[in-house]
Structures are given as structure tokens and as C-alpha cells.
Amino acid sequence: MKTYKNIVKYLCLVALSFTACSDDDNDLNLVEASQRVIFTSQMDFANTIEEGGYITFGDVSPGVQTRTWTFPDAAINLEGQENNKTSSEDVVKAFFYEEGVYDVALHQVFKRDAYVEDVLMGKELDTIITVTVLKPLAINITANYINSDGTLGDALNLSENAENVLEASRSIRYTYDIVGGPENTTWTFEGGTPETVQNTETVDVKYRKMGTFGVQLGASRARPFGEDVLMFENLIKVIPSSDPVTLDAVYNHEDYIALEFSREMDGESLNPLDFSVTIQNGATILNPEVASATIDAVEGNRVLLSLLNESTYNDDQVSISYTPGTFETLDGVAVDAFTDAPMVFVGSNLFNNGAFDYGFENSTEANWVYEWWGAPWDLYKFNVSTAQAYDGDRSGYVEVNANGGMIIGHVNNAGEKVTFNVEAGKNYELGVWVYVESLGNVIAGVNAPDIRFYWAPATNWGVGGNPTFTADYAVGEWVYSSQIIQFAESGPTTISIRGDNQNNPEPLKFYMDNLTLLEAKLRP
Template sequence: MKKLNYIVFFSMIAMLIGCNANEWEAPSEEPNHHVVYTSEADYDNKVEVGGKISFGDVSRGVTSRTWTIPSGAIMDGSTSSTSSEDVIHVTFNEVGEHKVELAQTFGSSVYVDTVLMGSQIDTAYTVTVLEPVDVSLKAYVIDIDGTETELDLTSGVTNEILAGLYVKYVFDSKGSPENVNYEFEGGDPATMVYDETQILEGTAAETFVQYKRLGEFSTSVVASRDRPFGADTLSLLNLIKVVPSTHPVELTGVYTVGEKVALDFSREINPETVEAATFTIHLVNTDKGIDKSVAVTSASLDADAANIVLLELEDEVIYYDDVATVTYTPGNLTSLDGKEVDAFSDQLISIGGLVNILESSTFDQGIENSLNSNYAAAGWGGSWDNYTAEVTSEKAYSGSKSLKIHMADASANMAMVHVDDSGSGHEVPTEAGKTYLITAMIYIDNYTAWAGFEVDFNATWTNRAELSGGSPQNEWYEASFGIYTCRDGESKVPTLRAFNEYGGGVPLTYYVDDFSIVEVSLRP
């Protein structure tokens, strides 16, 4: 019986094979594919002069190949400019753009990515050979009449300038640095950092530094590049000697520091001449019914900056929604170099220490790192999708990009969300119970009607900037979306909403850049 079962089993297998003999095909060989790697492909095949790049041909189905390297380049282990090896290592000794060519022959047609080509493929790979990073710097002192005098940057030379004057530093470089870092001892600002975008657009070309303190101060600048790595440092020891001046002492800034008011002068102040009674603060908040003068209980110099006078107020704090001013009635206030400070009145006090919370989030506040796909429709449908939005380099307030929005007619509305590459909305780190001011830079292109643009967290549609014929046209301006108070449970992902239905059908095109959301304190 067992023998009979075996016979039946093998007979069935034979029948199955026989029935499908005409349909079965043996597996075919893998198709030919063009695949080439370079060791610096992730960095646009950039290398510093004297540096090396490896090229590897791992294509399937190659029957022959010829690499050809440019003049001045050297292949490891060879004096020839050509090679048939699958991997070559090339040193580049001349600055500029160069081509490494690869001629391949395949046994049959070959896929290049997903496109089927012929059996002969010729490819050229561009290599950018950079000079070593090299910094050059010039400096000019600017007198109060605008006259510029070049400083001597020779090592060991110290240049005398009058207290309170500005120095213009002019930067140039070779080797395409990606970062520039300044340190200005004794200067305002004390440091300055520029990134690659700012270098390319020319923002880093000139830096203005005011010297308010007496003494000798050094300057240094470091320019660097991450890949291929390179850096150059220029250190100028005791470049500047700030000496007493007879020019007027200028009030260069008035702002809050915590609960105090800071008066930022162009020169250091003699601490023995600071008197609280010579200063008066006036405070107005129409919504709260406040219009009063506030006594200054004490005045002293900032421990870290002798050009800053700090005023303490009597039982009062200045809030963001207040309009506060300071007046000085001449007493004995004198600079450290002996110049009396002139009277000033009703100088507006700004709120200091404001921080854009978008800078610590993934929300691309400057539009520099976004694609069109990162601005997606919110899914409302209908007229809310009747707009176009694109990341463009046509205009930019800072950097090189902005968000261009176009609304063609009266039925054009927009509901849009800034999303990451996975489609998830970028969250903003707002906190329940805190209040924020929302702004952005806007450029309106010849619009004569009326529309609204909103940054909304809570579907109340109150954080709106009005766009109209009365708004600045064909220039960048800061638009306020008003005050937003965050509450528990509200979205961290803002909806960018706009409408043109009240514009009489007039087309609207505008550009948006540099979103800002800063925490502010309002008068209770």
C-alpha cells in the first residue's frame, strides 16, 4: 500500500509539471545598471587644493571602462591621465571647477536610474577645488561728520580713536568660508557671527562697531568651512586705543532690563556724576486709565558696562502695552573723559530682552530651509484652497528666500499649515498662561483693496494683519498680528489663513519673511 502511494504522488507531480511546461520560464539575469559613487558626493564633490576624492564604478554589466582625469590632477599609483580600474583615487592640485570623465561600455542596454539607455554611457563628474580659507580685513574709523579714515592693521600697530566713534570693518576672504566669527574687545557689539547665506549675499562684508570705553582693545576674526574643512584666524592685538573725546555724548539706546530702565550712552559715564533726581519717567496706558509721572528712586552704572546708567522706578514696572518715556534735566552727568551730557526729553523706552521663540523651534521663521511642499493646504477645501503659495528667491527681507502668496480674485481664500517632510505641522513652543506678540515682515505688490492675513492658534481669527491700499507698497514693513494669550488645550501648530473676499476682486500678491513670536507682559 505504501509503495502504491509513492507511485500516485510522483505521478501527480509529473502531471503538474507537464501541464505547466509551456508557461514556466527560467529566471533571467539582473539588468545592467549604471552606479557610480564619489567619496565627497554628499558635499557637492568639493575639495581643498591638494585634497583627494575617490571615484568608484560599481555598475552592473560593464564590459569596459575608461576614467579620464583633468590636467594637473594625479591618480594614486599612476602617472597616466586615464585608467580602466573600477576605483580610482585622485588628488586635485589646481583651484577651480574640473571634470572627471567616465566612458563605460555595457554588454547590452543599461538603466541610468530608472531610464533604459544604450550600451555606451559617457558621464562627467564636476569637482570644485577650493583655495585654502584666507581672511583679509580693512578697518575705517568714522568721524561724526561721516569722514572715514583707514586704520593701520599692521601687526603691533595701535590706532587711536575718539571715544564714541564707530569703526567699520570690511571683510573679504578666499576659499568660500561658511562661517565668520568676530570678537571686538571693548566694542558694541562685542561679538558678531555670520553664516554662509549672509556671507554670500554680502551682509558680512561690512560690520560697524562703536567704541564707548576708554582703553586698548584687540580684534579677532575667524573664517571657517566645515567640508572640506578649512579655517583662518586673524588676531590684531591692541588694534584700538580709545581716547577721550570732546564730541557730544550721545544717548544710543533706552530700554528695560528686568524692572529697571537702561540708558545706553556713547561713552563711559563718571559714576560720581549720576543723580537719580535728574531723571523723570512718564507712563501712559490709555486702556488702563494711566497717565502719570514715576519717580526714579536710584541711578547707578551697570557693573559690566560703565556707559550704561540703570534707573530704578518707585513702586512701578513698565509693561509692553505701556508708552513710557524718560527725560533728563541737566545736573552733573558727565562722561568719564569730562564731557557733560546734554539734556534730553521724552525718549521712548523700549522693552528689552525680547526673544523670538521660533528660533528654538523647527518652524522655519526665515523661510530659508523650506520647500513648496512644506506649506500644505489645511484641508478645509472649497475656496480655502483657492490660492498659490511658493518659496521664492524673487524677494527676501533677510537671507535669500521668502514665502510668496497669490490670491487671484474675490473668491480666493487660504488656509495653510507649515509642515515638515512627513506632513506633520511644525509646533511652536507656546505655553499656557503666557502672552505673545506675533509679527512678520511683509511686502505687498501694488494692492489697492482690502484683505486679511492671520496667524491663528485657536480658531478665533483675531490675530490678523490687515493688507490694504493704505499699507506700505513695494517695500518691506513689519506687520503685527496682535497679541495672543495661550490657553490650555490650544494647538501648537498655527494655521496661516487669508481672505480676499472683501477686496472687490482685485488680485493680491504679497511676500512674507521673518515670522516672530515673542513673549510679552501686559499691564494687569
Template sequence: MKKINYIIGLLTLLSVFGCTKEWEAPGVEPNHQVIYTSEYQFGNRVQVGGSMTFTDASKGIVSRTWTLPEGSHIEGSSETSSTNDLIHIQFNEAGLKEVNLSQSFGGAAYDGNTQRESQLDTAILINVVDSLSLQVKAHFYFPDGTTGEELDLTKTNEVQAGRMVKYTLTAIGEPARIVYNFGGGDPSSVTYIESEIEDGTAAETIVQYKQLGTFSTTVLGDRPRPAGIDTLNFINTINVIPSSDPLLLTDVYVKDGFIALDYSREIEPASVDPSTFSVHLTNEGKGLDINPAVLTATVDPTAGNIVLIALDGENIYDDDVVTVTYQGGILQSTDFVAADEFIDELLVHRPNKNILEDSDYHYSMETSTGLDWPNGGWGAPFDHYDFTISDTESYHGSKSGKLVLPPGKGSAFSNNKTFPLEAGKSYEFGVWIKVESGASTIDDAAGEVPSILVYTAPDTDWGAGRFNITTETPEGEWIYARMDYYTAKTSTDFTFTYRPFNSANTQDLVLYMDYVTVREVNLRP
């Protein structure tokens, strides 16, 4: 029985010069198999109704036959087979399709550097995708995670201020990007990348409506190749009306240099009194512990549900720890619901973009194999290497790195890709981790507890910070581990060496790591 050579996904060119011989008689043509398609660099993907060029550039061919799959034909005809060296196939049916090529050579033929028989059968797998199409449904969504009745997006729907809506997406045709714009919503826009679409992250989006008025929603999906786009416009589909629900503080962060108190709906400007707010600011690295005076407190002119607090003579930096207190007063929403007091509400610094996403670095493990994370070859106690790529757990995408450390042992390993940093700029290095086991047996009182840190190269800072793992570290839950702040000395390409260590522990420490982050930060001078 003939052996069929399957070519899947990215079709590798079989080089005409793929084999060498010490001597060949003059005039004797070698037999080489060389097949390629017009889309081999793009995963052999084509849209329904589109065409693809197939070329048999093999040497020493005596005869050939192309056999086409169901739902396709030679472009410009109804033929489903051909003996030509170059053909254009039109695909009219979605799915994974198999184009077969049967070749007869004048003698034993080379497939790359491997010599095979004179009769070769090859199956080329083609991914025929549907035209891009989006479908979106919306339901009322409640804080306990349940959903209510469906909204009719062809009409205007009344939503009480502060309430939430869950948008559910169904995408056909493998989009590479989904972009939502929610008028009057929080968030106001969301962009999902291809990996988030594939792993289901983009399937549901929760939006809270905090501003009174009538708003529209748009959804765009597109892909670069084969080019496709679909856009949904739901005009004036959400009408946000006053509510008697409690007025909730939903977030505290920095906005344009102000402390932003983000409420569940719009605030009555006349009810804001600066004297009812106080701020506590600490920075352990700078030895700072102060209570800066509140200079002003006003409603954000661009978002009526946000109160902006300005401090008197003090700025907030990304490495500061800031809490805010509201002692009570007359603060209320525009629909006359009073705001509750709160004490020491923590300000959460909103992260800048992860610059690794624009590099080749394997920040999300999706394209990684174990070979991409080599052992650093350090001596004891950092000579234990047990790091594998796993598809059983993931924070982002469908893969993560699994790390196993015996008691008293550490590792040193890296990724063989690089990323750029700019001289004089400061960055935060972090990674999401999920401890599977081993946290409960740590001696928290020890001089050094288990930790994970990274060293940069070049310009290594051997005094780099670390993320400590203690008995307080939750097991079975993804948490963000900030490992270090770093100021680059030069503008060049960098790489990381990861150096985890399981000290002061009687059990193996087993954890997963995923979504490595490098974000620009503004540190207190």
C-alpha cells in the same frame, strides 16, 4: 554628438530600482546608471589638498573611463584617468572642477526612470574651495559715513573715547560663520551666519569704543564641511583715550530689569543724580498711562558708559511704551564733558532671538520657490493670489517675497514648513516689508486701511492683531511690521497663514516681505 549629463551640486543617487518592467527574462541583468560621491550630501565640496571618493555602481557596464580635471590626480599616483569602478581623487587647485565619466552599457541604460542610449557621458561638478583664510583691515569711521586713515592692527592704536572704527573683512575659502569679539567695543561681539557672509553683510562691521583702556580684537571664521578654521588675534590693538567730543546718548533699552542709558563714553559715577531723570510709561492694551518714580540711578558696574535707572514699584514689559527725560544737572563723562538734556527719549526693546532661525521655516526666503508658498484658497475678497519669490529686493540674504494686491482685494497664503512654540509662552510675530508703491493713495480716514496679519494653526486666534499700512508708511524703505502678540496654548509645531488686504485704496499695493520673525516676549499681565 553625445549628450552629456551634468550633475551639479547635490548629487542625487540614481536608484538601482528606478525603473520597472512587466517582465524580465531570467538571468538578464538590466542596465542602470548609478553614480555617487562621498560628498554628495554636502554639495560635492572639498578643500584644496583633500580627496573625494567616486563610485560607479551602475549595472550592465561593459566599459568605463574616468577623466580628471586639471589640478587633480588619482590619490597615491600621478594618473589623471581610470577605468576602475571606485576611485579616490585628490584636488590640488581651487575652483569649480569637472570630473567626467564615460560609460558603455550592454544595451539601452536607465538614468533613474528614463531610458537612454547605451553610451552615457556624465560630468560631475566639484566645488574645490581654498583653505580658509581671513584678512581684516580697520579704518577710523565718522558719523557722516566717511572713513579716515587705516589703523595698523599689528600695533597699538589710540582711539578717542566715543569714536568709531570700521572693520573690513576679506574671507577666502567660503566660511560658514564669522565671529568677532571686540574688547571695549560696542557691540562687544558679532556673529555672522553663512547667508550674511554670502550677501556681503559681514564685509563691514562698525564698532564704537566707549570705555577707556587698552583692548584686543579677535576674529574667527570656520566651516563644518570640509572642516576649516582661521583665527586672527590682534592683541592690545586699541587704546581708548579721553576725548573732548560731545557726550552723546546712543541708546535707551532694558538691561537686567533696569532702564539703560547708553552713552558714547564712560560716565563719572559721582555726577549721576536720580532726581534729574523722569519716566513716562504707557500700555494701550492694558489702559495704562503713568509716570513711575525713579528710585535709583547709578553707573553700571560692568560697563562704565551706561547709567542704570530703577523704578519705584514698577517693572517694564515688552509691550510697554517707555520714554525717559533728563532735565539737566551735573551728569558728565570721566573726561569732564557734560551731558546734554533730552526730553522723551524712546526706550527701544531689544529683541530676543528669532526662533524661526532654528527651524525649517522659510523665514528668509533664501531656499524658497513659489511652490513653497501655496494659495490658501479663501473666498472673496481674499481670493487674489499674486505672491512670487524675487531676487530684485531683499532685507536678509538675496531674496524676498513680492506681493501685489489690486484695490479692494486680499490674499491668503502660507508656507508649508512649521516651527515650534511652547505652551504658556508669549511671542511677537513680525516681518520686514518694503512698500514699492500704492501707499500714497490710501484713505487714512477709512474704517479699515490696508494691512497685513497672520493667523496661527493650530489654535487660530481669529482676532489677531495686524500691521496697518497708511499714507505715513514710507515707500522704498525696509521697515519692521509687528503683526501680533500671541500666547501659545499648546506645545506643538505651528504654521502661519498670511492674510494681507488692500482696502480703502484706489491703486495696487505692491510690497516685498522678508525675514519673518517669531520672538519670545514678556508681556504685561
């Protein structure tokens, strides 16, 4: 080993001596690499700027003999250049003054074949850099009355203090047109339902409270930074209505049963004895006394019922009835009788995790994919529709073929399954809103069409229909269906939606919206 080390040392000394003797100027002859290396000041932001902004273009490629930058015929100024069309400088600062998409070309001639990343591409290289120039953010709003038959009515006067008159419980359709490519938009509807909406172009807003209210829309983008806000004070003046008052929703609210009406109610006309509640849990039926009925202090269209010595649980079927008494709206319209209005449990939805599109608002049919069960589970059509929506603007529309079936799962834009987190052994309520357009022909004596939800890992194949489409199932209205389930494993979980129409000689057509997964409290 010692002998080999000495030989290596000797060879190194000989090599150094030879080099020193052959280079009279004591200079090393190094070979300069040729490689394309280009940058822009906005390369991390898709080379996007606002009108009047600039981008710096840089060519630091080693081995370049000549270069020519060529800029498009547009409102462009090249700082410090004799013309605004071409430049041979290694760094060029260009100002863009008109909206549009522009190609900036760079032609390079290298001393020898140049690398592009790890591939030799020749001595002459051409590169195109695409620049997007946006206008400053600017908002335009249109607003129209929605007629009582659902058609679009007259346009509103959009000016400060316009006080466009609207009868209570009616709606306005707002739409925006924004130039400048906003990343985020936020509507704020004073006195309206919904109160705030984000990143939605068209919104229908119902006004239940009387008074005068404003509207605001803000738009923003982070890069290039920009923002705009359009605000109208006192835009809507809500007056008493001649329309009948409607019960729009029944749900749990804190320790109360909440009745949400189409407009503000008169608290002095309330009498708890006019309301009755039925609770069914399996074979057990309870009829607790309504202890109190009050108007919610925040939402004047919401009535809160409390029960005497009784509570409601997620595995209960709760219904509320009203016998006409003195109860009326603030504008003097009496409330008609209603019978067995079902209560829907609400709460923190585990599907609402920023990834799972439980309301079909931010996904397309490409995000709800067939899961390859084979026939008949491939005999269906699915799309995201704006024709019906329980909440928001969209829902999932399903047509299951005659004697067919459906099995779909939720994936993101990369094709990866969308998950939500659960805990093993805990009770959950799994629910969905369904609007049946056509039941087809439900035949007695065979398994009726249904929707079933399965999950992975470790699904329960014994879950029942949620819902089951019996011959008397409500058509042409939104109906909530739910079931109590447990998961065998904790952690990330996926859901599959199965539609069974095998025993139906006609297509089954329905919409579904607002999938929910709530932690459930069961009756002891």
C-alpha cells in the same frame, strides 16, 4: 490537496533531472546583469576637496567589457598610472592640485544593454562626475572709519598693536574676503557693539568704551575640513570724544529700567532726582519715584534706574525724562535733556527659533509670499533691503500702492510655511520696529493706513493696527510698536503681515525689522 502536492514534487524532480543530464560539466549557465554602479570616496560630500587632496573613483558595474576614465587637463596626478589623462582601471585614485571645478568622464561598454537604476540605457554609457577643488581657507580683512555723516572714511592700519585712534561713540566698518568656501565665520570685536557676529561679511561696530581693543575673525568648514583665524591685538584705541552723547535705547533689564548711552558714563555724576518716569496703563497714569541710578557693572554706557515701590509691565507705556544736572560721560561731555523717551520691553523672542527670520537677515523676498486675498491686497511691492536696518544689516522694505494693500506670509526655501510654537490662553507681546520713509497722504475722517498681524490657526480678526500710521506718525526714524495678544490654540503657528493703504491716495513706504513675540506680564 494532497494530489496537487505530489504533482508539483514530480515536476520539480523532472526539471532537475533534465538540467543535470544536459550539463555535462555540472555548471549552471547564469546570465550576468549589466548595470551602471559607480562610486567616489567623496560622493556624500558633493565631491569637494581641498588643493592637494584626492578622490578615489570606482567602477563596480557588473557586465562591463571595457571602460575609459578621462581626466581634465589640469594639475592632476593619477596614482600608479602611466599617464595622468586616462585610465582603464576599475579603481583610480586622483590627486588634484589646483583650485577649480573639473569634470571627470567615464565611458563604459557593456556586454548587453545596461540598467541605470531601473531603466535600460544601452550598451555604451557616458558619465560625468564633477569635482570641486577649494583653496585652503585664507582670510583678508579691510576696515574703514565711518564718518560722522555716515559716509565711509579712511582705511585703518591693519597690523598688530596699530592702535588706530577712534573717538568714543563712533564706528568702524569691517569687511572680510575669504577664499576657500567657508561654511561658518565668527567676528569677535573686543570692546565693541556688537561683540560677536556670525556669517556676516560686512559689520559696522560702535565703540562706546574707552581703551585699547582687538579684533578677531575665524572661518571654518567641516568638509573638507579647514579653518583659519586672523587676529589683531590692540587694533583700536578709543579716546574721549567731542561728539554729543546720545541716548540709544531704553529697555527693561532684570528689575531695572536700562538707559543705553552712546559711550561710557561717569557714575559719580549720576543723580536719581534728575530722572522722572511716567507709566500709563489705560486711563491710569503713575509717576513713581526713581529710587536709585547706577552704572551697570558690565556695560559702562548703561545706566540702571530702579523705582520706589513700583514695577513695570508689558501692557504699560513707560517713558523716561531727564532734566540736566551734573550727569556726564567719562570723557566729560554733559548729557542733554530728553523728554518721554519710550521704554521697549525685551526678552526671549519666540520668533527666534532658527527657522523664522524675524530680522530679515537670512531670507529674501521669495520667502515672504503673497497670500492670495485678491484685490486690493496684491497692490504692493516687498523686498529685503540693506538701505535701512534697526539691527543687523537688512530689513523688510514695503511699498503699498495708493489705495492698495499687502498680505504676506513667511515660507522656507521649500515653500513651506514657517512656524513658531505658542501656548493657548497665555499673554504675549507682539512687536515690530518700523521706519517710515513716506506716509503718503493720510486723510482725516477715514481709517488710517496700518499694519496688522494675523495668525493661523484661529486668528483674532479684531486686532488693531500695529502700528497705525496717523498723520503725525514719526517719519525718518525707527519706532517700536506692540500689542498684547493671546492665541486660542497651542502648538505650531504661522503669522501673516497685512498692510492697509486703501484710504491713502499716495503710496505708503516703510521698513520693518526685528519682529518680536514675548511672553507678557500684565499689570494686576
